[in-house]
Amino acid sequence: MGLTSRPQPDVITVDPSSQDGWVTTRLDFLVNWSRANSLWPMPFGTACCAIEFMATAASRFDLARFGMERMSFSPRQADVLICAGRVPFKLAPVIRRIWQQMSQPKWAISMGACASTGGMFDTYAVVQGIDTIIPVDVYVPGCPPRPEGLIYGIMMLQQKVMRERMKDESLRVEMEPDPRSNLYIPPSVIDELSEPFGNSVNQTRSSV
Amino acid sequence: MNPSVVRLRERFGAAIVRAEVGWGETNVVVSGSVLLDVVRYLHDDPAERYDYLSDVTAVEYRDAGLPLEVVWHLRSLPYRRFLRLKVLIEPGAPLRVASVWSVYKGADWLEREAFDMFGIVFEGHPDLRRILLWEQYKEGFPLRKDFPLRGRFSRSEQLVQALAANPEARYSMEELSIADAFEDLPVDMRGRLVRGEKTGE
Numbered sequence: 001m002g003l004t005s006r007p008q009p010d011v012i013t014v015d016p017s018s019q020d021g022w023v024t025t026r027l028d029f030l031v032n033w034s035r036a037n038s039l040w041p042m043p044f045g046t047a048c049c050a051i052e053f054m055a056t057a058a059s060r061f062d063l064a065r066f067g068m069e070r071m072s073f074s075p076r077q078a079d080v081l082i083c084a085g086r087v088p089f090k091l092a093p094v095i096r097r098i099w100q101q102m103s104q105p106k107w108a109i110s111m112g113a114c115a116s117t118g119g120m121f122d123t124y125a126v127v128q129g130i131d132t133i134i135p136v137d138v139y140v141p142g143c144p145p146r147p148e149g150l151i152y153g154i155m156m157l158q159q160k161v162m163r164e165r166m167k168d169e170s171l172r173v174e175m176e177p178d179p180r181s182n183l184y185i186p187p188s189v190i191d192e193l194s195e196p197f198g199n200s201v202n203q204t205r206s207s208v
Numbered sequence: 209m210n211p212s213v214v215r216l217r218e219r220f221g222a223a224i225v226r227a228e229v230g231w232g233e234t235n236v237v238v239s240g241s242v243l244l245d246v247v248r249y250l251h252d253d254p255a256e257r258y259d260y261l262s263d264v265t266a267v268e269y270r271d272a273g274l275p276l277e278v279v280w281h282l283r284s285l286p287y288r289r290f291l292r293l294k295v296l297i298e299p300g301a302p303l304r305v306a307s308v309w310s311v312y313k314g315a316d317w318l319e320r321e322a323f324d325m326f327g328i329v330f331e332g333h334p335d336l337r338r339i340l341l342w343e344q345y346k347e348g349f350p351l352r353k354d355f356p357l358r359g360r361f362s363r364s365e366q367l368v369q370a371l372a373a374n375p376e377a378r379y380s381m382e383e384l385s386i387a388d389a390f391e392d393l394p395v396d397m398r399g400r401l402v403r404g405e406k407t408g409e
Contacts, residue, residue, distance in 0.1 A: 090340075122358060
């Protein structure tokens with residue numbers, strides 16, 4: 001039995017005519033596919049919708065199937081703001097700041113009748129739909145929606161993400177309010193509200 | 209009827225306007241001028257010992273001719289008694305009553321809530337400001353009968369005002385959890401907090 005040299009484990013030989021290990025695709029598809037299947041939610045639960053949201057995240061409905069099991073309680077690391085419940089006017093600047101603190105790309109789901117329209121709370125205290133404060137991608141109807149409803153809304157958002165084009169720059173334009181208007185909140189104030197935050201000083205900066 | 213009523217009548221005479229029993233609970237209507245004395249007596253006297261103030265609120269009736277009622281719920285834990293005190297404020301009269309904060313420290317937030325919702329001024333309260341609504345709220349007092357359900361301003365105006373409100377603008381250093389980490393804050397922010405600058409108003 002003759003001795004032969006063993007193949008070197010750190011050398012990979014590829015036959016140029018073989019197609020193993022190669023795939024061609026559109027970059028848009030690849031990026032969108034990875035984004036759509038790892039949407040980290042920022043839960044903004046204020047009412048009974050949040051209970052349904054918790055059920056959605058729990059084992060029976062299992063949001064982990066959509067790559068969403070990691071609730072991001074820091075807006076800096078979140079992709080989807082899920083507003084579950086009514087938003088009183090006193091919380092309006094809060095949800096707006098959370099939205100401003102989220103980094104691009106970001107999406108928003110308005111879960112339930114109250115978040116979408118104010119619902120039955122047509123009163124002095126409640127915002128009549130969070131789309132008056134932040135842009136919303138998907139509205140989930142219901143009072144509250146069942147977990148299946150929220151999952152359907154999430155799947156619709158995934159479809160929307162899959163259709164995005166990197167070339168389309170308008171997708172990532174932040175509609176910043178006019179600095180002269182009352183709506184404008186300077187970045188220093190946003191910083192101030194978010195500090196101290198987490199275990200790092202640097203992650204609190206609102207700088208781009 | 210709660211036996212405290214007899215002793216209250218002996219002590220305060222005509223200042224006890226009337227006393228009645230409804231649903232097994234005793235309601236005592238007292239004159240606003242003696243309210244603080246009545247509450248202090250009920251709290252301090254060893255035969256009464258109403259040591260727990262469970263609520264301060266108000267009632268306004270739809271009939272504009274009826275007086276507005278300010279209501280105190282007192283409970284005596286040692287004697288297991290409950291007493292409801294009321295002060296009537298006639299229509300048109302200023303909404304001012306004495307604060308019972310000097311007797312019950314727990315009245316602080318209860319009176320602030322009654323002020324926030326009804327506009328009742330509690331004289332002697334150390335820090336009477338809105339508690340549920342934000343402090344820049346300009347539309348009035350929501351639980352008053354003349355307050356429209358949807359508020360006085362348009363929806364867009366309400367939204368502009370709400371977004372312009374800085375939720376933390378009026379908080380003192382002590383109230384902010386940030387106070388613990390004061391030394392770690394950036395220099396400019398430390399300066400603003402020390403100077404007490406208000407932002408967002």
